[in-house]
Amino acid sequence: MILFKKTDALHNYLARKKEHQQKIGFVPTMGALHEGHLSLLQYSVQENDCTVCSIFVNPTQFNDPADFKKYPITLEKDISLLEQHATDVLFLPDVHEIYPGGTTQLRRYELGSIENKLEGYYRPGHFQGVCQVMNRLLDIVQPTNLYMGQKDYQQCMVIKKLQSLIGSHAVLHACPTLREPDGLALSSRNLRLNAAEREAAAAISQALLSIKKELRPGPLQPLVATAKSLLEQHRFKIDYVTIADAATLDEVNGWDGEQSLVALVAAYINEVRLIDNMLLGNNS
Ligand code: AMP
Secondary structure, X not given: OEEEOOHHHHHHHHHHHHHOOOOEEXXXXXXXXXXXXXXXXXXXXXXXXXXXXXXXXXXXHOOOHHXXXXXXXXXXXXXXXXXXXXXXXXXXXXXXHHOOOOOOOOOOOOOHHHHHOOXXXXXXXXXXXXXXXXXXXXXXXXXXXEEEEHHHHHHHHHHHHHHHHHOOOOEEEEEOOOEOOOOOEOOHHHHHOOHHHHHHHOHHHHHHHHHHHHOOOEEOHHHHHHHHHHHHHOOOEEEEEEEEEOOOOOEOOEEOOOOOEEEEEEXXXXXXXXXXXXXXXXXX
């Protein structure tokens, strides 16, 4: 694996690959790598000639400075995992490399209604930050294929919108969510859970599964209420539990048996905010 810290050196290296018609797969991350990240890398390694992983904890997408400060960093372990998983290139820029003009005067993106729903509502400015870093990374890497996790369902929708705004032709692959045996979606933030919190955290996927199991045509509020009460029993502070149209993320209160739906949760267990989602019904 080759490690690049500088944009120009990486850009030149990849330009030579592209001259030889090589396919570039790209997996952007914030590090503290787990099996979920590694699954994205596996897809990329299978489908491309060169796989690039970036590790950059992007300050502009954290609406809560405490969350940014406490974001886990496990760089040595990450490097060894990347090497074990046949990653060709690690891009490890510092903040000046990504934002040479600073972080205060960055472009704002017209993302439309997706920007202020759910994650966007509870984390104001988050998706602008995601777009700022992804626009820069896509410019630098110019991948053939881009691998992201369905775990961040709304983020995948935002990236599709960003691609249309900036004319990026990378093929976006929204890859399935990897879970612990008790159902908890793998997440770097799980490292911040103590033993009791970790045990309770499985309630998130149980809440989503209860919705999936009980889904039938008709009103959906009772399903949401059951899921919320399960989370409250485990002392979660809920941001949202919702069932939404899978294509727009508009809330759906009654199901016709046809519409493609997704159930989404964001909730705090003490200081740690976790998110998860599950496709329902016809598209699950
Ligand atoms: P992050 O480092 O949290 O920014 O995540 C980097 C990429 O990994 C994003 O595209 C995430 O959606 C994806 N990802 C995070 N958790 C999982 C998971 N449990 N399964 C699959 N992909 C994931």
